[in-house]
Amino acid sequence: MRKKLFSAAVCGSALLLAITGCSTTSGNGTKDDGATGSGTGADCVIKSAVPISAAFSLTGAAAQYGASQKNALELAVEDLNKVGGVTYELTVEDDATDPKQAIQVFDTLIASGAAVIIGPTLSNTAKQTNPIAQDAKVPVLGVSNTAAGITEIGDYIFRDSLTEDAVIPQTIKAAVETLDVKKVVVMYSNDDAFTESGYQAFAAALKDEGVDIADTLTFSKADTDFRALLNKAKKSDADAIVVSGLIDAAVPLVTQAREIGIDTPIIGGNGFNSPALIKGAGKAAEGVIVGAAWNSASDNEQNVKFIEDYTAKFDAAPDQFSAQAYAGLQIIDHAVRAECSAEREAIKAGLGDITDVPTVLGDVSLNENRDAVHDALVQVVKDGKFAILE
């Protein structure tokens, strides 16, 4: 009897596999006819649509980032398809902010013939999914992964998101120069890979600039009440508070700091670079210094148009996540056109040669480590807007 049950279970799962197997698409996209076109660059014409896949966190804890990434990609595909010659077909999948789910999503995307995969949203997820793509020789472009070690996974892994190491030293330098900061309190959420690596960059930069760290306080990424920490920070009488946190933490932290009477400047990392900071914290956000890979006030022509289009389409201002996602597709477009091929190897080669490609982030290059290189900006919130710190 038991044996029967077991074999029934086995048969059942086999059946399930058969069903799912039948319904999958024709398989490896690189073998498709028409993946390679004629011409190069702007003249490139590829007959069939280039399958681009993205895995973002559309639900779960990181849903708010994934949502704006998805929006930006849709906008980018729309814009790029208007150019002509090459058309893109976008598939966005949800990893539910769960690495296990993301692993399955990557499997599916690879099998369904994605020419390139964009994502995933979180760095720690990327560490589990990107090796799969590397093994399958599918290029991956991260558009929000900033932690160390992502591109080290292999030669198919790229990213257009600046690491904290690329942004923070500039931020600290600028802050020290303009504000004469000598002693700071550092706060960061220590249960998140992004903010912890931000903290490490801050600590290194502060050391380089010879700034005293009076106290280091940690919190959890789920926290929203920072009064106890801030009261402790207040006691140490520092010139500034340096925070590495996500936008979830940024708004309550900034407002509560002002509320309990901390008037010193607050210096944030990439996580603070969001219109939500100004919208949410209002007056309290004034004077907050944010190092960023993208500035909404930048007068870069592409950027101005992007902000207009995005705002018109989604009824919300774009943030750094969306800008980086949009730029990601611009970079891929460049790579595809460079070799005029939608084959994975060609795209990989194209991504390896990205140099000074104009995007909404400015001119972007990918270096020999497949990491992004472009100008970082130091912004300060002034009159309800991000402005370049001068």
Add this chain to the structure above:
Amino acid sequence: MQLFLDGIFLGSIYALFAIGFTLVFGILDRLNLAHASVFTAGALVGIEVVSRFGISIWLAIPLVLVLGALLGVLIERIAFRPLAGRHDAHFAGLISSIAFGAIILSLLQALFGADTRRFPADAFPQARFEILGATVSLLQVIILVISVSLMVVLTWLVAKSKLGRGMRTIAENPHAAAVLGLNVGRISSTTFAISSALGAVAGVLFTLNVNAAQLGIGHAVELKALAVIVVGGMGSLPGALVGGLILGLSEVLAVNYIGSSWRDMVAFGLLFLILILRPQGLFGARKTREV
């Protein structure tokens, strides 16, 4: 002094969540894990009505109260009542309330998106004053007052009112309650409604206090609230308040004297110790076994 007050205020937030939670958990003996979602729903809907329709916060709170009560009735009807009389009602209720909570959350995401939202800056008076050298905001004081008075009112309700007697009867022996002519379904619904209404309003107050709400806020507090209920003693409303305050204080003290990295370690360590030393919680009564 600032330390002490910080701890008390932080704790009163935990207590606010825990008091509604423990009505169902401690008294009806049902663990309703959808409570966190109701909390989030209260916050997000509150924000929506205030920011979109420009309704005053004082009108929004009663609206959210009603919404919470409705959700509570739905939770009881859909996730708990069909399980009545099943031997695995405890576990099944746990899971069905998780499922129900997940549905609420995904519908909230559909309605309001996943972004962090907040009340307009002027939604609540920003008054602040000094007590014994410590800075205190009006909102914090209000939250503390609400927590304490809720505790008092609910304690009275459970101990003295007819409804409270009904609740305790159902918790102890639903069969006997039915025999005695109690409308078990209605009393359970009412309890869930009260509990969820409080949970929803707690969401609004919480959001006002920290100036941020997104889909995950409920879960962040839920774990702490569970701890608070058990530390205070199952089913004890004063316990929920005192437990909340103890947890708040211990967190603040941990931040200041041990290190912020170990704050939650202290909180959970304390919980662990209390369970080992006094499993029934600070205010709980030890159940005697009968042979």
Add this chain to the structure above:
Amino acid sequence: MSDPILSVEGLQVNYGRVEAVRNVSFEVATGALVTLVGANGAGKTSILNAVSGLIRPRHGVIKFKGQDITKWPAHRLVKAGLVQVPEGREILGTLTVAENLSLGGWHRGSTLNANVARVYDRFPVLFERRRLHAGALSGGEQQMLSIARALIAEPEILLLDEPSMGLAPKIVDEVFSVIEEIRSTGTTVVLVEQNARRALAAADFGYVLETGEITHSGPAHELLADEKVIEAYLGLD
């Protein structure tokens, strides 16, 4: 006899596929003391529970004072005056004696206090212990509490399920004298008892149940003398 206060026709109760009660019909005259006796598992408790709305019968019609109450929920029946004293007493051990009693008067807001006072008069021991947790009472006291609690609901018909179970003989005497007393005030009583001899001695009319069906019925004193009934349920002296 006057019109029946309770009539049950064609009652069938199932638990899953098991038929616990099959096509049972009986009547209870107003003011009478009727007893249902029978072996274990004969379906006596199932009948009582179906009548008091605690379980849904598969088939059958139950009428109370001429009204069809088959689908009424328990709380509505209690309010209407059909009250059960359940098997195993079902007192609420963590509540006080006074609270237990006031629960009996859930639907009797205005007369509650008077009813409680009357019950305290009848059961002085409950008055003495009114502030104790009911769980601290002895078995006999708990049974008295259970009956007293039901009386506070002002029953027109009282269904008693095994009131003498687990009680000392002296207490059993007392329980039966309480039942007689209740009956003497005009309340109709339906009594389910294992102690069939005792129950029949006290009752006006009896029904004997066997595996979910009524096999004998008649005036109680006749059943007491019926050879077959004696052999099956009363035991030989």
Add this chain to the structure above:
Amino acid sequence: MLVEYSSLITLIALTAILAFSFYAVLIAGQLSLAQLGLASLAAFTSSLVVPDEPLFGFIPPLAVGIVFGMCVGILAAFILGLPVIRLRGVFLAIATLAFGEMVRIFLINQTWTNGAQGLGFPKLVGIEVAWIALIVVAYWFWRLSGSRMGRAFAAIREDELAATTMGINVARYRMASFVIAGAVAGLYGVLLAYFSRFADPNEFSFTAAVDGLVTAVVGGVTLFVGPLLGSVFLSVLPELQRLLGINAGWIRPTISGVLLLVVILFLPGGLSGLIPRRKSAKRLVANPALRPDLPALPAPGTELVSLQGIGKSYGGVHAVRSVDLSVQAGEVLGLIGPNGAGKTTLVNMVTGLTPPSTGTGVVLGAALTAGTKAHRLAQSGVARTFQQIKLFNRLSALENVLVGGYRITHDTLLRRLLFLPSARRFEREAVAMASAQLIRVGLGDKAANAAGDLSYGDQRRLEIARALASHPSLLVLDEPAAGMNHVEAGRLSELIRSLAADGIAVLVIEHNVRMMLATCDRIMVLNFGEVIASGKPADIARDPKVLEAYLGSAGNDADVEAASVLAAENLAEVAVELAREHEQGPDAVIGDDAEPNGAAEPEDKR
């Protein structure tokens, strides 16, 4: 095709292993949320010991990791278990939850784990390893489910106190389930880390623990395939929605939530409840030849219980004061008295459930002290029933009795794992012995019914059968005739007499005075915790103190007097009759196929 779903299929296996870790505690009625903490401890510490190259050239690194991880899981579960094992229900859940969170915070704050940045692991686990591991784990739980250990877990889940009085060392078994769960959790942690090549402590959070619990409960804990079913259901759901073309985003979790709700509301017992099961795990084995020989009972007349001045007080209230009691093999001692006179407290002391406050006592050679454990006394031959029936309601009648036989059956888990023939033999012997008891009390035709579905009187009988299954020297019955009519009580009386005739000492509490007078050799009357009378039934029935305190002299003196005289006369007749039967040897009691308890000598049949 397989490539596309290889991760999914692997993760199904891994999630099922995690669910098995919850299953391991759930089958013993415990809820532990520490599993993820244990898993992460195992995963992270294994990174410290797993070598790059095969150890000694032939032990693969993964094997080192798995063994090490399971050891870490076991050790950590044991250390955690020491303080928390005495907690129950939700308290245990919360304490273990706290532990899990403490582990997470600890690991985040360590440098060797790289904190929230997480740690990379080599990819050593693929689809094959995961499924082999799952099959091994599932096999273990399959073999466990029918073993004596599995039955002990089920008994503890259903009613701890009753399990104790069957001789089951509840604390040790609860710890065992805890440790098994720890081992499986450790296995899961290591496999997951070496499958996904990366782990950070946040992956092992409260949410993940709840997911694991949901998987286990959705699958169901009544059958060993439950965790696998739960895992397949929950893992395939998102994939299926993707295939059906449902857009990513909020719709998918909504649908998953609704389906989860539907499953839990409409499938009691989870998905494994869908699998049709045989009516009962075991069928009755009525063949007496299969019953093994059991050790002889003490010779009639041997003093088995001897209490001097035993007393118990609860905070100043004397439930029992200074009672002397002696019970000999082969006699029936009755204990009567008003409700609340201390009878149950007294037998609780005799069976080791309640330590006495004063006095000394010896039961079957063991002294009654504060440290006396009920399961120890049960092991030496004390069995009992309860005033409030304490059956294992969800187990079948036969399974109940099988648990009762715990004391005299062999542990078969290891043998079952190896499929040794002796496992089968031992199981058949156990079933044969249990069947005999079930038939003896007249429940042979209800062997497959769940105990909770039996009628009240049948439950009482089943409890007696369960107690008898342990081949006791001393049997304590607490109101066995409650809810029985006179005819049924008469049959019970005959059963008790036959037990005494076998040489069992029976201590019985009962309010059915007619039955007591007819059944007991001696009767002791308690009132307010004190013995007010003791002696032969006929004397007791006439004792004015007993009439006053218990039998009731208030209203109908004459009637009661008459009844007691009648009862006494009855007794005399019964006694004569019984004496005659004694000489003839033990007697078959109920039904034609009934067999006396493990009688070694050939028996005369009527």
